[in-house]
Each structure stands twice: as structure tokens, then as C-alpha cells.
Amino acid sequence: MRIKKIVTTMIAASSLAFVGVSATASINASDNTVQAATTSTVDLPLTTIYVKSASGATIYTTPSADGKVGASSSTLAKDTAWATTKAIKVGDVTYYQVGDGQWLSNNEISFTAPVVSLNKTMYVTADGSVNLYSSANNGYFLGTTAEGGVGYTVYESTTDANGQVWYNLGQNSWINGQYMSDEKPAEKISMSATAYDPAVLGSSMGYGGVAANLSKYPKGTQLKITLGDGTVLNRTVNDTGTFAYSNPNQLDIAMPNSQALQFGRQNITVQVVG
Structure with a gap:
């Protein structure tokens, strides 16, 4: 996935989670607190963490200055992904912020994406x-x-x-x-190509098209054409010339006359892309 943008992951959509999803469970600080002597807060670059605990990761409240941490009755599911930019160390445990007042313990998360x-x-x-x-x-x-x-x-x-x-x-x-x-790429076909200028023939179709045998490539077919030097042209079939009509394995590519005269005849590969 060139993703990314794949940021795309292959974690199932139903289990993927991001900052901004709020926990609805109430916090019971009196019954579920962890106390430690000191706290230390660190700002992080944007980092993705993953819940590794099979039973889910408990959501904690923001640790207080005196080291008290409240635990909620809500958890985040295993293998879900969360963004964090802040960490607080309380004794031997580091908590990572995943939302407003929502923190996860380092004991229940991983920095490596699940498989x-x-x-x-x-x-x-x-x-x-x-x-x-x-x-x-x-x-x-x-x-x-x-x-x-x-x-x-x-x-x-x-x-x-x-x-x-x-x-x-x-x-x-x-x-x-x-x-x-997931989709099979279009078949590549080797063909021959020449070039022509539609304007010289009195046409106003411009240079975005290609003339082809219409029984092979009907008008409107979108083609990816790779020239012998690796140049890629994306063209739409919009014409058929006499030569292309009688030669189904040839394309006539529209371009300005000065370029068409230099183009000559080339071997190309063609893929239908639309």
C-alpha cells in the first residue's frame, strides 16, 4: 500500500482506532488508583502505539503530580492503533496519552504493529x-x-x-x-505505433487522443502506452485512421506535426486502464 497516504495499515477497519475517540466509562479514583512517589512528563514526536494485551488496555486518567492514577472500567481492544504525543512516567510505569484525559500503560501496549x-x-x-x-x-x-x-x-x-x-x-x-x-493488472500487448497531427487533417480533436482499430479498442477506451524509451502516454481512443482500421495491431498517436515527423514508427506496449 505507495499507503501511507497504506497512513494506511492492514489492521481491520473495525478494529482501527485513532485519537479523538472518547471513552464513556466513568473513573473511580477511590477504588482504582495507583500511587507512586514521582512523575515525569515527556513530549514525544507523533508516535503510533498498538494495544498488545489480549484483554484490552485499561484507560487511565491523567496522572497527578503526586503520582496518583485513576483507572476506568473501559478498555481499548487488542491490536487497535492509537496516536500519542505525550508520555508520563510514574515510578516504573510509563503512561501514553491517547485522548483528552485518557492514558495507556506501557505494560499493555507495543510500538510494533501487529501481524x-x-x-x-x-x-x-x-x-x-x-x-x-x-x-x-x-x-x-x-x-x-x-x-x-x-x-x-x-x-x-x-x-x-x-x-x-x-x-x-x-x-x-x-x-x-x-x-x-487485489486487482489483476491489465494485460500488456505489444503493438506498433506511428504518429499524426489531427490539425493537419483539419480536425480540432487536439492531442489527447489516439486512432485505433475500433473493433479492438472502441472509442472512449483509455490506454496506457509505453514507448520504446520508457515514456508513458495516457491516451483515449477518439479516432480511427485508414491504416489503423486495416491494421488492428497498430496505433496512430496524436501529437503536434513537428513531433509526429520525428516519432517515426516504434514498438510499444499497451494496457487498457479504463
Whole structure:
């Protein structure tokens, strides 16, 4: 997931939580307090923490200056993710703020995202191969790759420290989620291409189109065209020329005449993207 923005994680949406969700349970400071001799408050950069306790993490009140901490009857579910920017140390326990007057104990949280079990096919969206790593967090390159356009079974997902999703392709071979999709990439077709200027022919269609055999690519089809030098053109079929009509494996790409004269004939790859 290029997420991120994947910040996207593969934690189930129903369990994902963020700062701003308020606890509704009441605080009973007289019955559920922890007392310590001193407190120390620290401001943190924006940090994501995760509930690791199987029974959930207890929500505590803001520790007082004399080290008293009230515990609520409300908890945050296991594997939920929370943002924090402040910590208070009370004796040997550090509490992290996850909301207004809401704190979690370091005994019940982790800074490492949980691993979510999966068993489904996903596809590599990159044009070439993608490196596989030993871990989602600072793993080393395994020397193996996943091939673009190929479907792989993914068994687990997690997020790294930057919030980028990673997928386990088996045997701890992890791939960056920005190169993965649930949808199979469009088939790439090798074709030949020439260029023409519609204006020279008296047309006002402009240069965003391409002429194609309409029985193969009807008008309105959106194409991703990769030229021989790697240049990518996104064009919409809006015309058909005599040559393209009789040559289904050729496209005529609209561009200004000066460019069209230099374009010549090229081998290209074509994908339908819409």
C-alpha cells in the first residue's frame, strides 16, 4: 500500500482506532488508583502505539503530580492503533496519552504493529520485478524478487514504522505493499505505433487522443502506452485512421506535426486502464 497516504495499515477497519475517540466509562479514583512517589512528563514526536494485551488496555486518567492514577472500567481492544504525543512516567510505569484525559500503560501496549493473518491472492503492479525482504521493519534483501503482473498468495500483513503496509508471501518473504493490488493488472500487448497531427487533417480533436482499430479498442477506451524509451502516454481512443482500421495491431498517436515527423514508427506496449 505507495499507503501511507497504506497512513494506511492492514489492521481491520473495525478494529482501527485513532485519537479523538472518547471513552464513556466513568473513573473511580477511590477504588482504582495507583500511587507512586514521582512523575515525569515527556513530549514525544507523533508516535503510533498498538494495544498488545489480549484483554484490552485499561484507560487511565491523567496522572497527578503526586503520582496518583485513576483507572476506568473501559478498555481499548487488542491490536487497535492509537496516536500519542505525550508520555508520563510514574515510578516504573510509563503512561501514553491517547485522548483528552485518557492514558495507556506501557505494560499493555507495543510500538510494533501487529501481524494480521491473510490467505488471498494479490498481484504485483510494478512493471518489473520487486525485491523481497526478510522483515517489514528494516529487513535485509533476500536476493529474490516477485515478478510484475504475477499473482501471489499473501499470508500476513503488517505496517512498518512509517505506516507503509507490507505483505508476507510465505517463509518470511516480505514485499512492500505499494507494489501490490487485489486487482489483476491489465494485460500488456505489444503493438506498433506511428504518429499524426489531427490539425493537419483539419480536425480540432487536439492531442489527447489516439486512432485505433475500433473493433479492438472502441472509442472512449483509455490506454496506457509505453514507448520504446520508457515514456508513458495516457491516451483515449477518439479516432480511427485508414491504416489503423486495416491494421488492428497498430496505433496512430496524436501529437503536434513537428513531433509526429520525428516519432517515426516504434514498438510499444499497451494496457487498457479504463
